[in-house]
Amino acid sequence: MYDVAVIGAGVVGAAIARELAVRGADVVLVDAEDDVGNATSKANTAILHTGFDAKPGTLESRLVARGHTLLSAYARRAGIPLEPLGALLVAWDDEQLAALPGLREKAEHNGYRSARVIGASEVRAREPHVGAHALGALEVPDEGIVCPWTPTLAFVTEAKRHGATVLLSTRVRGAEPRADHVELATTAGGVRAREVVNAAGLGSDTVHRMFGHATFTVTPRRGQLIVFDKLARRLINHVILPVPTAMGKGVLVAPTVYGNVMLGPTAENLDDKRATESTEEGLAQLRAKGAHIIPELLGEEVTTIYAGLRAATEHDDYQVSFHPDQHYTCVGGIRSTGLTSGMAIAEHVAAQLGQRHGLDLGEAPAPDGLPEPPRMPPIGQAQSRPYQQPERIAADPSYGQVVCFCERVSRGEIRDALCSDLPPATADGLRRRTRAGMGRCQGFFCGAAVRRLLDDGPDAPLTAEVDQ
Template sequence: MYDITIIGAGISGCSLAYELSKYDLKVCVVEAENDVAVKTTKANSAILHAGYDPKPGSLNARLNVEGSHLAKEICRKLDIPRKQLGSLVVAFSEEDIKTVEELYDRGVKNNVPDIQIISKEEVLEMEPHLNQEIYGALYAPSAAVVNPWEYAIAMAEVAIQNGVTFYFNQTVEGITKKGDDFEVKTNLETINTKYVINAAGVHADSIHEMVAEPTFKMKPCRGEYYLLDLEETDTVHHIVFQCPTKVGKGILVAPTTHGNIIVGPNATNISEDIVNTGQDTANTTLGLNDVAEGARKSVPTINLANSIRNFSGIRANTDREDFIIEEVIPNFYDVAGIKSPGLTAAPANSLYLIELMKEKGLVLNEKEDYIDKRRRIHFNQASIEEKQQLIQENPDYGRIICRCENITEADIRESLHQTLPAQSVDGVKRRTIAGMGRCQGGFCGPRVVEIIADELNISPLEVDLDRLNSHILVSQSKEVL
């Protein structure tokens, strides 16, 4: 019997697991995929928003600003890449200036620190490659970028260190109320639990409807992106937004924690019928053209020919404007509609829900031996002396496998045995960034497959690209011949 079962291991589920692991509770997380953060969390803009955009008084507003503050400390403690770059919302007309003024007023009401409206000259001094016809901008120095999947992995690993169990490749097929408790039936087993937290992202409505009548409807929305080569690092040095519209925050141009430039997203509503079919995250010519046009409005000289990858992600939008964090029936809670600024707000969302559960009777006793730290070896960031020492201790550090990012054989092998080990080539990529450089795994990919097969003592034919059974290789060439 578990005290709490969390459904979904995106940023919301991982953050909840992390916060709940601080207490004497038996907690598990049920995830349909073979890893954490493989849906919306891995494919977004990676922004920790300052908090001037949400409507004052909303949960979005309160939890955005609080989450941004909490993220800074969590990233420091758990060794998660984060860069506080500051953001600019650029105005291209007098009408946009009015929007900037409205955002400034919202930011003040939402307690966003140090925001200010700056002149055209000040903006262009900060970002000389921006459109020279701009009128000014809102500057929010507290905005940051984070590695989103590393953020989720780190919190999940700390949760595991403190006793939380993760069940992967398990799809929830039904939830039955049994007295005061629940039976959560998956494709593999039945889990008995006192509380259920629905953090299932785009599937949150389906999970909700297993126990209650509908109170919201999912309206999934696809956003498409360009990721540019490191040659474009100097394009911008801040997170550059356009004025927001009803469908989103507009096309952004921003640095990532790794130094690349990310461009996007657009916003295209999609049918729930195509979610998880492969079509949901497909890139389209029309969508990428929209992104390119929007990016050139902000940065006319941006070189999209230096794109090393296009990708898209799904926003878990609903027909309700605000976050949905509430009790549905006794001891069953929704954490749904966690669209932007969901990545930013995740830790604050978790604390908000835990406090709500406490008010409803959840007993919370803090652990005395809680482990709240995580450290990783970053060979590619080490000094010459540190690298020599690592190679002396483990010669595998002396073999560079991913030349684009300077990732070693030791990095890859260790990712297969860390607290939350990689299960696939993309799982290795999310933990080590092997394959994220200019060649996108063109050179190192085959070698990574070999290392995974060797380290796990399996056939190369069994190595997955990402999801379970997404085998890269289908047979040996000699067999085909």
């Protein structure tokens, strides 16, 4: 019997599993996908939010602000790519310009006091390539960008090192609360745990119903995103946000921590929780927006296009509820802010499990009392990469053997990922751990070699010539 079963190995479930495992609980993390972070957590805008634009007074507002602090500190210790670039929320017409002071006041209601309104000339001075119609902006200096994948991988790695069990490709079929535990039925057999935490993201309403609750429904909200070539990175210095609307935060242009520039997302409410395809209409919409925001952006090459689904609900806030009698906790309806707030959600859930569910957890240790988190591979463009490190290459020449040329990923890094606590099952999984194959050639030069190492092992020889 486990202490806690966490359903869903996205960034939120991973953060919860880490928090509980570090504090001594015997945790099992269950996910239907073949990798952690393989749904909403892998395809989002990767913004480090301050929560300045949240709805004041909500749980989301509080947890995003707290999560910003926790994730920033954790990222430094674990080597997670994170760049506090600051954001400019740009007004493109008089109506939007008039809305900026109100947004600043809202930020203050959310406890964020560093935002300020700047004029058109300052916008242009700081973002020389921005479109001609920028009338002013709200500067939000603490918004940033973060690697969307490494946090989840770090959390699960750390949880595993504290004894957590990870069950992938395992779908939860049903739940039966008993007097002192819950019986979960899964595609890989029964799982028994004293407490169950539902962090199933797009499936969180389905799991919620397994416990007899129908207080929310997840409507997948698709976001299509276009990633431009690294040669576009010179065009922007900040995250460039639009004035938000009822449908979400709107289309932004932001650098990525890998040195690309991202344009998106769209916001389309759908019924199908698997509809992760991009569409002609979506790309046309983004193209038009992008041409307006950074006209030169459309002159650069597109490296990749993808779409993700946010777990939106009919409510304005996270759907977090505690059901001690059922040994059940729901952490549903977490949208794009979950990447930032995940560690704060975990802290909140752990406290409540201790207080209200009587779960026996150790004291929350002070950050300096924690064991060092795992040191994650430096895949950020602002970090020193192995190919740039003479000492590292001297100690192990495989770090100088570049296999993925566009992203400068070495055989040594691919080997490390394949031999890690959490090895990838697919080429996509390897890409998220190393960047291999995510560059401008999209496999033209390196795809076959990367697949060779994935299929045949990290020491497989790479064929130099066609044998005759």
